[in-house]
Amino acid sequence: QWEELIGIVRNNGKELMLLLNDTKAIDFASKFNPEMIEIHSVCLNVPRLQRAVIENIDKKAKVVIGIGGCSLDEVKKAVQFFHEREIVLMFGFQNYPTKYENVNLGKIRKIQALYPGKKFGYADHTSWDEDNNELITLLVSANGMDFIEKHVTTDYGKERCDYSAAISIEQLNMLYKKIKLLENLYGDGSMLLNKAEEDYSKYGPMKMAAIAKHDLVKGSKLTMGDVHFCRTSQSTGISQIDLLQVIGNKLVEDVKINQVIDWNHIRER
Template sequence: MLNIKKPYIIGETAYNHEGDLEYLYKMVDDISELGLNAVKFHILLNPQSYIHKKHVLLNELKKWIFNKDQWFELINYSKEKKLDVVMLCDDVESVNYIIKNDLNVDFIELHASSLNDYFLLDSLSNWPKEIILGIGGSKLDEILYAVNFLRNNGKEKIILMYGFQNYPTNYSDINLSKMIRIKDLFDLPVGYADHTAFDDPNNEFVSVMPASMGFNILEKHYTPDFGKERIDYHAAVGKNQFLRIKKLIELALCVYGTGELELSDPEKKYGNVGPMKKAIVAKKFIKEGENLSLDNLWFKRTIEESPIEQNEFLKLLGLKAIKDIKEDELITFDKIKYEFKNNNLEDFTNLQV
């Protein structure tokens, strides 16, 4: 996931399945066929541990959850499909179930609504793998609390997932530049959870923008029924959109590069002295024994490559030509003489003769 040269894309299923297990398996199949890196599930085993008994969504929520055996089969099926598995745990029971049964899960994620939930954070103390913290809509002190809590419990494998749901999408609220500051402040990898509205004409463009800034992790809602009014459909894209997003992210990260300061081979070829960068040549005929000077040297693009860099020009001044040099001829080391000055050992105070 941390290889910034390659995209790491998580297809989030959320509750778009609405409790239909067959539909959820279809989502896994699609996410695998798309060639995404991971599938993300929302797991909830005890609704009353997550939501108040008087909450209007409680009864609906109960219809959307699966039992432990169903989750066990679904997780293994996802691994057979060559997908990493991200489990967003909404209750302590889910975390304990995954850890105690050593399920084949790659990441446990906490939703931003649980970022400072002591009991959920504490339940992760025995989780040996990576933890994803949803930080959308969270203040810096809230992020710091969660990160310090985990670090104090020996957890160093932490990823911060930036982004929040906002309909209709207000682009200025996305504030991608904040990701850079968060990454620097916490010295942790940061991913982007995009929630741009499904019918926003800039959905794909916005989804890819973090990759152009070097952030290779994207979390994005998927649905087999693009635009159909189901739970969590507002930010969910279909197969065709996801394919385009995947290709665009690969392109964006390729263009972003590695930040390596050393010139690549194509850069070296482009910047060679002579055919590309002007070479130092004789401005006029230079006779053998004549000193090189501002009057008889010039810079020109040439057919031949020159071994002398442009910034070595001042070092040439005053040197003597050891052969005749024609006008426009390259200045090369075999045509000039450099006399090394003999140093007097007495000039070096730390040496004794």
Template sequence: MFRNYRTDRTYIIAEIGGNFTTAEQAVRLIDEAKATGVDAVKLQTYRARTLSTRGAMFDMENTGVTSQFELFQRYEVDESLHEEVFRYAEAQGLDWFSSPSHQSDVDLLERCGVGAHKVGSDDAVNLPLLRYLANTGKPIILSTGMCTLDEVRDSVAAIKAQSDSRIILLHAITSYPTHPENVNLGAMQSLMREFPGLDVGYSDHTLTPVACLCAVAMGARAIERHFTYDKNADGPDHMLSADPEEMKWLVDAIRAFEVMRGSGVKEPAASERVTRINNRKSIVLERDLKAGDVISEADIAVKRPGTGIYPKHFEEVIGRRAAVDLKADAVLQWSNLA
């Protein structure tokens, strides 16, 4: 479903697709993800025969050189397992959805009652699939790895021409893993400027949670990070996935940032009401004065607390007369001056 998406906080997605092949593994991932405080879990929905030719090859750091068809075939999830995983995620209060790679995958997810669709970067420019997804009327989360800005414009236009589905754009880099020099979070902000009416976030493939936290600080509305129970487990995505401890740290850090971000209005914090008085400074006397004495520059100084005349009035006080007898170290008030 898609019930946990809110406009007042970052939406955090744990990508578990590719990190399980059995219901037991999926349940463990969902339980662990739930405990970290994420909002959603995401699967990958594909059939090797509709996704890849038998000659297509991977050549990435996490896979080495290997057959795409054979790797995808190994991690296919059938419809019954989809349903079992989705039902369990929903029972845990998590949103759930998937990345379909073909129109038939969309149909499978629709039969499961999915509340939103995620588009992987490999299909970001697959306009026939995007139009098919748009026809469902469901929210579309669109990763934009490998895309130029013009290509993103075309994809957004294709969806909008078909329906008024909510579109959430995710900046992404399709390198597994992504190293810091390639993250380019500034491109995420370029998407924000280009599409001011859309929520924009970040889909992460780095080896640490730092990029995700930086993205949130730069305005990301949604964060997607691969999730595993063991970084050393068998499978290509485990190495670039957050484990439970790391994901918990990330979720807690994001929620802490959201509190720290505040209203944006530059004004004294509630906690500064007392310190604003005690820790600021006022104009004070350096010597005793009698009523009628003229105040010279040598007679006054600027010291704590901030309960008297503000230092910005220092020049105005010079040349005034004391209205009453005053002791050295007295904090001057306007009522003390004639």
């Protein structure tokens, strides 16, 4: 059955991730070159299992470390052991079902701060009949998660293995769309202004610009008393901060009342 399921995954162009809880599972997994393997928190630091992963699983495979219910020292030791591999720290624990008050986003954020170069995931085991099931998943996902794990069933609510945290296929598809939306919201983290922000930050039409309070004469020195700030249809390259740097400079041309002060009006000191 496992080989059949793996074949379905491969035939549909999906990446393969396998949960490996013992050395036999590792031997089996090595035949299929999975893109990702996961070590559950229950066996996170078992020496024989750790060595088997290093010896049998391709170095290109991501190592997902289940850290739910683990101490900081246990997490640290596992990260140190697999330091040469690409690691994903997987939050969440299987106390079926997980109560949302036990998720502890505050703790998750602190652990993320300890490993700024790592990728993160969340194994969600919220109860299948929790009204806020999807909301809880999305809120955790929005906190810098690269991967989300959910149980899925074709018999929603029917008592069977792992049913207590399993969502339906329809719910999974809807969750996928919303997580993609979150990815777009998250952005690339660049601190530079994007095009929309640049348009919003223009001095004059958007941000208050320095305007001549009265007619200013070429050759006179610009003073703070010569200007006031307001929004206008005129644009200027001089920001509110820039103006402080040019106060005291001479004007190289006349400036009419209610005209914005721009760089072409100012002589360098």
